[in-house]
Amino acid sequence: MTLLNCLILAFLLFGIGVWGLMRRRHLVGMLISIELMLNAANINFISFAYFTAHDSTAGALFSIFVIAVTACEMAIALAIIVTMYRRHKSLDADQLRDLHD
Amino acid sequence: MLDFIFPNYIVPDLLLLLFPFIVIGARLFCTAQSKLPWRIANVGFIAIFVLLNFIPLANGAGKFFISNWKVDDFGILMREVLIISAILGMWLSKDYFDHSGEKEQMHQIAEFIGAIAFATFGGFAVVSACDLLTFFLGLEIATIPMYALTAWNKKDQLGSEAATKYILMGSVATAFELFGFSYLYGFAGSLHFSEIQAAVSSGTSPLLWVAVLFLFCGIGFKLTLFPFHTWAPDVYEGAPTPVTAVISVTSKATAIAFLVVLVYGPFAPIQEQIAPLIALLAGTTLFVGNLGALKQSRLRRFMAYSSIAQAGYIMVALLGPASIAKTAIIYYLFIYAVSNYLAFFVFGIIGHYREETFASLRGLSKQNLGLAIALAVSMFSLAGIPPLAGFFGKFHLFFSSASTGHYAIVTFAVLNNVLALFYYIQLIKSAWVDEPEGTLSPLRLTKRQRNVVILLTIAIIALGILPFLSNNVFSGFSL
Numbered sequence: 405m406t407l408l409n410c411l412i413l414a415f416l417l418f419g420i421g422v423w424g425l426m427r428r429r430h431l432v433g434m435l436i437s438i439e440l441m442l443n444a445a446n447i448n449f450i451s452f453a454y455f456t457a458h459d460s461t462a463g464a465l466f467s468i469f470v471i472a473v474t475a476c477e478m479a480i481a482l483a484i485i486v487t488m489y490r491r492h493k494s495l496d497a498d499q500l501r502d503l504h505d
Numbered sequence: 506m507l508d509f510i511f512p513n514y515i516v517p518d519l520l521l522l523l524f525p526f527i528v529i530g531a532r533l534f535c536t537a538q539s540k541l542p543w544r545i546a547n548v549g550f551i552a553i554f555v556l557l558n559f560i561p562l563a564n565g566a567g568k569f570f571i572s573n574w575k576v577d578d579f580g581i582l583m584r585e586v587l588i589i590s591a592i593l594g595m596w597l598s599k600d601y602f603d604h605s606g607e608k609e610q611m612h613q614i615a616e617f618i619g620a621i622a623f624a625t626f627g628g629f630a631v632v633s634a635c636d637l638l639t640f641f642l643g644l645e646i647a648t649i650p651m652y653a654l655t656a657w658n659k660k661d662q663l664g665s666e667a668a669t670k671y672i673l674m675g676s677v678a679t680a681f682e683l684f685g686f687s688y689l690y691g692f693a694g695s696l697h698f699s700e701i702q703a704a705v706s707s708g709t710s711p712l713l714w715v716a717v718l719f720l721f722c723g724i725g726f727k728l729t730l731f732p733f734h735t736w737a738p739d740v741y742e743g744a745p746t747p748v749t750a751v752i753s754v755t756s757k758a759t760a761i762a763f764l765v766v767l768v769y770g771p772f773a774p775i776q777e778q779i780a781p782l783i784a785l786l787a788g789t790t791l792f793v794g795n796l797g798a799l800k801q802s803r804l805r806r807f808m809a810y811s812s813i814a815q816a817g818y819i820m821v822a823l824l825g826p827a828s829i830a831k832t833a834i835i836y837y838l839f840i841y842a843v844s845n846y847l848a849f850f851v852f853g854i855i856g857h858y859r860e861e862t863f864a865s866l867r868g869l870s871k872q873n874l875g876l877a878i879a880l881a882v883s884m885f886s887l888a889g890i891p892p893l894a895g896f897f898g899k900f901h902l903f904f905s906s907a908s909t910g911h912y913a914i915v916t917f918a919v920l921n922n923v924l925a926l927f928y929y930i931q932l933i934k935s936a937w938v939d940e941p942e943g944t945l946s947p948l949r950l951t952k953r954q955r956n957v958v959i960l961l962t963i964a965i966i967a968l969g970i971l972p973f974l975s976n977n978v979f980s981g982f983s984l
Contacts, residue, residue, distance in 0.1 A: 435676075442680050445684045458695065459694060462636075480672065
């Protein structure tokens with residue numbers, strides 16, 4: 405395990421998240437992709453804190469805060485998606501078509 | 506006051522943090538018809554605004570509270586912009602809770618105001634942050650309530666669609682930003698701004714440039730910069746009108762403050778190197794915003810493109826030196842907030858009785874001259890016509906950029922302003938020249954709406970024709 409290994413892992417996870425966001429048409433699938441991207445950043449923070457940083461507590465703490473913030477964000481996202489589901493009875497992203505130019 | 510526990514300059518922040526709990530708590534112990542939460546909200550916001558004005562501008566490095574909460578002159582003035590935006594947003598929303606004309610009535614005003622207050626507090630945190638963690642939390646506190654506000658009408662189909670788009674785009678932006686922060690932390694080895702700045706000035710590395718790129722991608726979403734602006738028109742159109750106004754001012758002011766803090770804080774040593782990136786983003790953003798606004802027929806969508814273009818103009822100032830750019834941006838944000846809210850008040854009054862389209866504005870000058878004048882003043886101010894405040898705001902923005910010799914982008918922005926003038930005048934034309942089709946439904950203004958419209962119109966004219974007001978802003982402090 406070196407720093408570079410961890411960074412490559414995080415970057416791959418971030419890439420998978422971006423790819424999933426483009427490919428998935430299901431709203432919950434898109435949320436999971438976003439979660440992957442956020443957690444990739446967490447891995448970055450923790451690995452920098454472990455290997456290089458001289459202020460290593462701060463990096464480890466940051467990732468805990470990120471987890472908490474992400475939980476809030478996902479709670480609101482799910483609440484909004486539930487209202488979408490009640491109306492359309494499906495979670496397909498292609499139904500988001502009422503607002504356009 | 507309270508000086509033995511907290512220093513004076515921290516009191517408004519603490520009050521604002523407590524404020525939503527007080528308002529929502531008051532709502533719990535009152536009947537549904539009670540006016541108490543609304544009154545508390547008014548008194549609270551205005552008290553915070555007054556307290557902010559009592560903090561002397563210090564002309565210096567600012568004061569620190571627990572080492573990572575800094576209150577400096579830029580922070581205090583940005584707080585005033587954010588609080589003004591919150592107060593006006595609250596007044597604008599009130600009529601949507603009382604009676605709604607043909608629109609669906611909104612509910613839970615106490616929670617609505619609480620959400621606006623939380624978003625405002627997020628803005629406070631962004632302007633006072635001295636380390637990446639506070640900075641990140643502030644930006645999130647400022648954004649998350651906006652998602653909930655957009656979907657406030659649960660039965661409104663467009664609202665929930667707009668909120669879905671907003672939260673998906675916003676979360677992706679957060680992820681990009683966070684990734685940028687993590688590389689920045691890896692580069693500097695610390696979260697504190699002063700240490701990051703020291704690391705940046707002692708040498709750059711590819712890690713830093715990747716971090717800058719990710720950060721600009723992330724903030725590009727929130728500030729509606731060019732390749733990332735596509736969510737804005739949909740969200741502005743789908744959200745309830747007062748929420749659109751709050752998003753267009755509070756969230757934009759927070760995002761601009763974020764960039765100002767970064768560019769003149771940790772990235773100050775490499776400002777010259779990232780100048781081409783800023784200029785490119787600013788130029789494309791204002792061009793795309795102006796082009797998009799040309800073909801709109803619905804008012805809120807039009808305002809969305811207009812505010813995309815305004816974000817581009819504000820970005821132009823970031824090319825200048827710190828003190829000039831900061832003053833120019835604060836002054837412009839004041840004017841932008843006032844002009845935008847005036848436009849949204851007029852659209853809101855019309856929207857109570859008709860659809861919010863250009864066609865509904867027809868015959869406005871014959872039916873209600875005052876509203877037509879207010880609309881013209883706000884549009885001319887946004888366009889930057891000389892006697893009004895918007896002209897001086899834009900002048901200072903361009904001056905900031907020109908003072909470091911970026912003449913190309915300034916020329917481009919000024920030429921674009923001609924394009925902008927065309928669509929703003931088109932809107933004024935439909936209010937003043939076009940004849941209405943059929944009979945017009947009557948417009949009724951409440952006392953609050955009339956007073957606020959008059960107040961904002963006078964403010965725009967006064968800020969423009971009484972330049973000593975703006976001179977005070979410029980000479981009163983140095984950043």
